[in-house]
Amino acid sequence: MIINHPLLGPRDASEFTYLGDANLMNRPDWLSENASEQFYEYLYLRENPAGEHCELWYHEQGDRSWLVITRNTLTNEISKVELARELERSA
């Protein structure tokens, strides 16, 4: 696969390591009432869609950017690549 890095242009996927669902960026608030329930869901209940999936990749053999990549898990088509640090977080 080729990942079109927002800063560095197209790079081979072998330069990256994969983490998983980009929802990992939305870490719950530790002080919320049901924090342990929220953390359990955050950590263990992730989407695994057949189709478009937002996921985290790390440019380990490159500039060490964490990227949020929108990839179709059926075709590997990548429709969007963004820098994680520039994205809004929902939690």
Next chain:
Amino acid sequence: MTQKNRIDGGLIDRNEPISFTFDGRQFEGYSGDTLASALLANGEKLVARSFKYHRPRGIFTAGSEEPNALVHLRRGAYLEPNTRATVAELYGGLEATSQNFRGSLKHDLMAVTDVFSPLLSAGFYYKTFMWPKAFWEKIYEPIIRSSAGLGRLSGEEDPDIYDKGYLHCDVLIIGAGPSGLSAALAAGRSGARVILCDEDFRFGGRLNAETFEVSGMSGTDWAMETIAELAAMDNVRLMPRTTIYGAYDHGTYGALERISDHLPTSGNKPRQVLWRIYSKRAVLCAGSTERPIAFGNNDRPGIMLAGAVRTYVNRWGAAPGKRVAIFTNNDDGWRTAHDLAAKGVEITAIIDSRECAPLSAPAGAAIIMGGQVVDTKGRHGITSITLANGQQIETDCLAVSGGWNPNVHLTCHQRGRPVWRENIAAFVPGGDIPTGMMVAGAASGELTLASALKQGHKTANSVVKDLGFKPSRKAVSKAEDEPVEVSAFWHVKASKSRAWLDLQNDVTVKDIKLAYQEGYRSVEHLKRYTTLGMATDQGKTSNIPALAIMAECTGKTIPETGTTIFRPPYTPIPISALAGRSRGKNFRPMRLTPSDKWAKEQGAVFIETGMWMRAQWFPREGESHWRESVNREVKQTRNSVGICDVTTLGKIDIQGRDAAEFLNRVYANPFLKLPIGKVRYGLMLREDGIVMDDGTTARLGENHYLMTTTTANAVSVFRHLEFCAQCLWPDLDVKMISATEQFAQFAVAGPNSRKLLQKIVDTKFDISNKAFPFMACGEITVCGGLPARLFRISFSGELAYEIAVPARYGDAMIRALMEAGEEYEVVAYGTEALGVMRIEKGHAAGNELNGQTTARDLGMERMVSKKKDCIGNVLSERPGLNREDGLSLVGFQPVDRKLELKAGAHFVAKGNPANTENDEGWMSSVAFSPIHGHSIGLGFIKRGHERLGEIVQAADPLRSRNIEVEIVSPHFIDPEGERLRV
């Protein structure tokens, strides 16, 4: 020996004869021959024995789809099994031997299996050899394995070099036949960067096998002219002997280039290169493959695909027979008759399964329309054929054509499905082919020459236009379209004898029918049950006819029956090529410590830790056992002073206004109040509450910290920190970089460590206990001005320091330290002594931080702050991780002090049987303690801290041991930590 079947013409160089041997016999061929064409020119028909029944087999095709003619090439460590003779280029001194027989190829003792063939039908080994059960592994399977099969391996390491490479292009053209050459011309003329690959050593594809004309010249001449034009273009790279074996995501293709397979030796060149080609677009011009018709005894040597017979005659001037018969269901078979007759080969008969008017035929050939071959005769080679009407025709070569299959393989590598096209009775590429790929020529189902040239031209022009290049105005080369009418005909129903579909795996029509009878419907199941389409040829000639027969059985159409999934590689790829240079000590990179050279001079024994080579111990003269060296290193360190290279520990430099806040969130224990010039132990959890890593972090300045990690987790911790900084808390002002390799770091441990260091550290820096107490750190200079960092931390439990200097001074530093320590009889110690001392001190390490243990298990639950947000603290409170009978880390010593403890033993309460139910924990680390004079261990046991003094069993059924051990404090030395603070 004479080349008795060599005839005029062909693309061989008769001025360059080449000698070679086959099964020890000497032959001669010409430059430009393949092993197959040279064998045919010499009249060798029998070249192999079949996989299961050991039937005599000959050359069947003229290309990479060959199912039969597999040979051993070369000898000794260079031996290469299962080489297809049809693609093995002849070179001087080539040695080939046939495979899969006992005795001799001609009188194979294993041919007896053919007599028992009724017992060996599809799935026979699922049905027979069932009893007694124990016989399977010991008797049946070894016999089956040794009697069935392909070639054998040399058993030696491959002495050749293999390499890998990366290429980029605008347009990759796969196949250099008429459509590929036409496409390359158009793309090359536009200025686009083009790569043109073909598996053959000679570009031209079928043009070299046919007698067609292009642009008023012979097809071969046109191909040569085109290649010359392409070779003159700087933007075009020509890659003969290169197979595109897989189509991967985003325009990436795998290619295997055979650099020196065609040479007697590879010299210093790589034998093969595995390329990864990044293309913006690809044009697949892979051509088509002829398929056979199944009839009785259709596997005898001399029965060949009609197109292949024509290829041998036209391209190689080798006649596969003197009196050739043709069995066809299409117009193309007739062309073989004409081409052979033109070269003076006698055509005895043309049998066409179609009930239609005959095409024009060479004089003297019997024409049988609506005819069928039901059987053949000839033990080691065909001698006659029998037709459905009973007529017998003598022949020494039967050319069979069942039509042509477009080579759709690469279009299906991303799960695309081909679609059926009735007019050519074959599958063509479907709509869901890989992004960026276009198909032209026969591969797309356009089986005629003029349309292949046109389509290649047109496709390339549209592709380059799409990429922003200006297509050239030059017109496409002209040719005629030849007749290619075909009427599907798969097998002769009237045949009573076995009719082969898959020659390579000995799968017959009957096997397919049997599989159907036994309930197999899915083609994927059919394939696995009958082994159809497996092994080196992957069913290139057999899959479609077999599908057709399955469709007949089920009453469905062929497209309804469907194909099996095509997966890479298109043709076999040697494991050596996939490995490339990553073999032996180059399997992965090796990292050397800054003191490596010095340690080697000392005769150190090394051990791999991750990618690092670390000194394990430093043997001295007179020491005959590693433990003697280790005991000495431990004792001398504890009594005086020892030095160890600890560069391999991860070092992460962390800076920024929010660095403290950041550390406070990634460590479980508090970090906000660490003063400048101090070091703190840090415990890092994963978000699930399990311990991830531990280490120390030093505060070097207002906003400047240096974290250390374990050697093993240096990479993963750094990745985790970047994740936290970028994905969780991007608002924090913090930046980090790995400094592991930038600093050489040495532990200086033992009661004399300060005295030793005072000789090295420049005098303006006071490192007395008062000025530089336990857990102090600072930036200093040593040896008269060299910047260094000093940390007063201890892993050994002794008064100890770690000193870091820029990595390039590491070698000088170890020498200076050892010299300064001479008066204290300083020792260098390796990872073994390091391990012994940390176990004596009760420090957890990799064996304890194994990804399953919590801070509570390690006795560090009080470190996990409940007053702040940090990774892992919420889930560390889960009830399951906080059970009353949870594990805790304690020490162990054998009741009988002479006994040795073993890591991996499991603890069972005294009196209980040693089984899983009674399992209470395990021994994680053991060492012989030279201080105590006996074996000691660390381990996890339920409620361990409440059970000090209790005797339990350390059961080790794997090593048939069970000894009594006493639970003790994990701190075997200096439990109060006084030594650290003196």
